[in-house]
Amino acid sequence: MTVLALDPSRLLDEFYISFWIPTAVLTAALVFKLPTIIRLWRDPLLRGVGGVLLLACAVFVFCAPSTIARVNRLIGVPNVSAPWCYSLITAMCGSCLLLVITWRNGLSDRSAATRRAVRWVISVYSGVIVALWVLFLLADAPEERLRDLDTYYATTPFMREEILLYLVAHAVAVLITSQQIWNWVRTEGLDGWLRWGLKLLGAGYVLNLIFNVSKLTAVFARWWGQDLDWLSTNLAPPVASLSAILVAVGFVLPHAGQYLHDRWRVRLAHRELRPLYQLMRSVSGEGVPFVLRATPELRLTRRETFIRDVLLSLARHIDAGLGRRSYDAALGLGHPPERARALAAAVGILDAIEAKGRDPEPAWGSPQALEALGEATGPDTTSLLREIGAVSRTLRHPDDIEAVRAHAAAQQSVAAHD
Incomplete structure (x- = not known):
């Protein structure tokens, strides 16, 4: 039996900062929204929110180095977690785009442009997921890499294309989603809690852009013979963690904020009536x-x-x-x-x-x-x-x-x- 040596600083980074804290926050957000999702299951907007949160949880669970090692050992194929994690990230990006299209245009919008946008997202991101698995089957990646696979295999044929494909798909989704959200934030007449929720979502997606730029910069540096791996291994994971937390809070805030605000108003009104009640x-x-x-x-x-x-x-x-x-x-x-x-x-x-x-x-x-x-x-x-x-x-x-x-x-x- 092989005993893996654990670096305490890496253990802290993995379990409490980069992976499990956002997993806990995303899970809490999903649990908070779940009763409403179940009660109003026919509402595609609520199903979309649930799907995004569920996929985001899966991304952080399966992208944790310890989980990557377990999946690789379970399947018996070195680095098989790579296309699996990339597929989860790509599916989450596609779900975010579908959610924004539904959220921004409204459930009653059945225009040709909206239908085309939905079909485009589903077909393109499904095709990307299929391509990721095909490229992995064609690639030669025998050495298991738990933390730096993106940069280690950045120049390996087919793995190079796979890494670039998932990062480009992620960048496109984040750019479009971020633009739509910030355009919506500037819309007049939004409820205050909804506006703050959108701002947090927008900030989360801006951080996602930083994650993407960090990864791409490290990969491109490898292409040019430079070593900027720290951007991918040390900077990108904490940025993605903070992004996930902001996105989770952004989804929950409009509903939770209004609920807490209403409860506070009721309790305040009850307390205000105390002098007259005592009289x-x-x-x-x-x-x-x-x-x-x-x-x-x-x-x-x-x-x-x-x-x-x-x-x-x-x-x-x-x-x-x-x-x-x-x-x-x-x-x-x-x-x-x-x-x-x-x-x-x-x-x-x-x-x-x-x-x-x-x-x-x-x-x-x-x-x-x-x-x-x-x-x-x-x-x-x-x-x-x-x-x-x-x-x-x-x-x-x-x-x-x-x-x-x-x-x-x-x-x-x-x-x-x-």
Whole structure:
């Protein structure tokens, strides 16, 4: 049994930088997208994203030197991993082009130009894969090379053409994909998360160009009798790793970013309602029961419903005149209209709580109260929830509320003397 000596620095490079970190990131991206892909399997765009991520994972797994050695030993043919890895890279490039065509032109675009582009990509890149295997069968490459095959066999007949073929196919795909993505980034009206996702994809493909230029430069240097192998063996793999990470994040970011943003907005809205919720709990004597498995959206809805119900029960205790005076007082103190309305509503609610404590059954009813809350035409859920949030935020500033309350009382006193 042959024992392979391992260089710790190379082991670190292989397992944590150049191959397995991007594999982990790409796998995480694929796992994140997989439920949506399965649920909407008929969507060719989602299938395309899944295919690109899956092929990218396969590229980094099978291009790792340890995997190359295992495949060579398993098949029993020296360097048979070369056409296999080149084929995976070529298939991934073709998938990227198909994905960009579908993504950029839209699923409903069935024009002749789009159909021709799809057929061209499939036929050309399928032909490249077949040619890679034919060239390998014709070549003489008996010495196994795990890390520097591209440069070691750069001048070997048929291997030379094979290496150049996969690099040219890769360069063409990267150039076209990069151009399409950056043209799309400049399109007006894109969602913010989609724009950032496209920028990361564009940056990833720019790094892919650097990978390609590094490989081609090292190969051409061999043709001219020079040794720039470090470009292929030391620079290209980390660049490809970073490129894969950016591409994976770019695919996931639009969906994940919007999802996290929506969750953050729900949690923020729930937290913003806390002051008003605590105040309404003091009025009703009870709150919303805690449910362990309740989603953030359900918790927010139940808190909003509880606040609205208690507010409507307080409506008949609200003094409409006080609401108008408080609004004028807030404007007089320099608050903008939206802030003034929230302050006036807060003053009216606090006064209604005190009034309810003094007289649980007032002689005047809810229409005036609804007018004081800004709901003279009946409760509109959207505007009512917006008002609840503004009032709750205002309750965090009791000094402003007391100032408005005092100013409104002073105005009433002056009006009474007049």
